[in-house]
Amino acid sequence: MTLDAEIDSMSLNGFKVTVGIGASAHVYDLRKFDKPNLSMEPCNGTQLRCVSSIPYAEASKSGVLAGFAVGSVDGRVALQ
Secondary structure, rough: OOOOOOOOEEEEOOOOOEEOOOOOOEEEOOOOOOOEEEOOOOOOOOEEEEEEEEOOOEEEHHHHHHHEEEEOOOOEEEEE
């Protein structure tokens, strides 16, 4: 698998890796790394500076166990 962009930040929690690319956050399962389990723009288009996985997060609407916090270059913080 290749990503067509530079990775700005990464966080690992068990088998889940959270990747910040530009303004998007993607959550991958390392056992099935062919496509992200979850992709979103948590800061409304602002470039992300850091991501951090949250262990023991509850399942989202899609059934994916994924929680993360992000910080943007302009100081915004979002919890998903």
